[in-house]
Amino acid sequence: MKLAIDHLSCRRAGRLLIDDLTLTIAGGEALVVKGPNGAGKSTLLATLAGRLKPAGGTIRLVGDDATAGRGGEEDAPLAERAVLVGHRDGLKVALTAAENLVFAAAMLGAPATPAEAAAALDVFGLAHLADIPVGYLSAGQRRRVALTRLVLARFVPVDRPVWLLDEPTSALDAAAQEDLAHLMRQHLAGGGLIVAATHLPLGLEGARSLTLGSQAGYHDAADGWEFGA
Numbered sequence: 522m523k524l525a526i527d528h529l530s531c532r533r534a535g536r537l538l539i540d541d542l543t544l545t546i547a548g549g550e551a552l553v554v555k556g557p558n559g560a561g562k563s564t565l566l567a568t569l570a571g572r573l574k575p576a577g578g579t580i581r582l583v584g585d586d587a588t589a590g591r592g593g594e595e596d597a598p599l600a601e602r603a604v605l606v607g608h609r610d611g612l613k614v615a616l617t618a619a620e621n622l623v624f625a626a627a628m629l630g631a632p633a634t635p636a637e638a639a640a641a642l643d644v645f646g647l648a649h650l651a652d653i654p655v656g657y658l659s660a661g662q663r664r665r666v667a668l669t670r671l672v673l674a675r676f677v678p679v680d681r682p683v684w685l686l687d688e689p690t691s692a693l694d695a696a697a698q699e700d701l702a703h704l705m706r707q708h709l710a711g712g713g714l715i716v717a718a719t720h721l722p723l724g725l726e727g728a729r730s731l732t733l734g735s736q737a738g739y740h741d742a743a744d745g746w747e748f749g750a
């Protein structure tokens with residue numbers, strides 16, 4: 522399986538943020554997207570997740586097992602194979618942590634029981650907060666609830682090998698950052714792939730990097746992607 526981005530352009534409010542981006546990310550690989558505020562990191566993740574339409578180019582998940590049984594030739598729609606944890610968390614403050622997870626599981630296409638949601642929350646040490654409305658949680662606790670979507674697959678039949686993470690360590694304490702790094706390493710070891718936008722180290726040895734911030738074309742460089750000349 523590989524994520525193939527071909528001549529991708531992204532425009533926001535009339536501004537061309539990403540121009541002619543071509544790269545491939547294989548299963549087991551992580552790509553860390555960097556760049557100054559406003560460079561287009563969140564825009565790129567939202568585009569990969571299918572929430573924004575590209576201005577040009579294509580995004581394909583090639584060689585995905587999930588489509589092998591459908592005749593082989595078809596690429597999987599990436600939006601159906603990805604989990605996006607955006608920088609705004611996407612939680613409903615009036616719902617409890619467990620209810621938010623039940624809702625997230627339904628959105629990912631796999632109904633979860635409150636008990637399964639609580640078990641998933643326990644992975645991030647949040648089981649004791651399962652019945653608390655998210656509006657009463659701290660910023661770091663909310664972030665951990667949002668990240669719990671990534672481990673739903675351990676409890677319900679969700680098969681989403683592509684993790685799209687926007688500032689995933691934001692508001693996390695050191696222990697939660699290490700928990701997340703561990704989960705990401707496990708995901709990569711299992712053949713999953715990760716695209717993460719961040720200003721901070723993620724604890725992923727060998728991750729490739731893409732730096733946004735120029736309207737010039739990008740090209741594949743030996744140790745990451747650099748701006749075109």
Ligand SMILES: Nc1ncnc2c1ncn2[C@@H]1O[C@H](COP(=O)(O)OP(=O)(O)OP(=O)(O)O)[C@@H](O)[C@H]1O
Nearest residue numbers: 533534538556557558559560561562563564565718
């Ligand atoms: N909903 C929106 N409507 C119009 N323009 C937007 C919207 N969201 C973001 N933008 C604009 O798109 C540009 C890129 O924003 P984006 O959030 O992708 O940047 P970023 O690299 O993720 O920044 P940061 O590091 O601050 O999170 C910015 O100029 C921003 O003003």
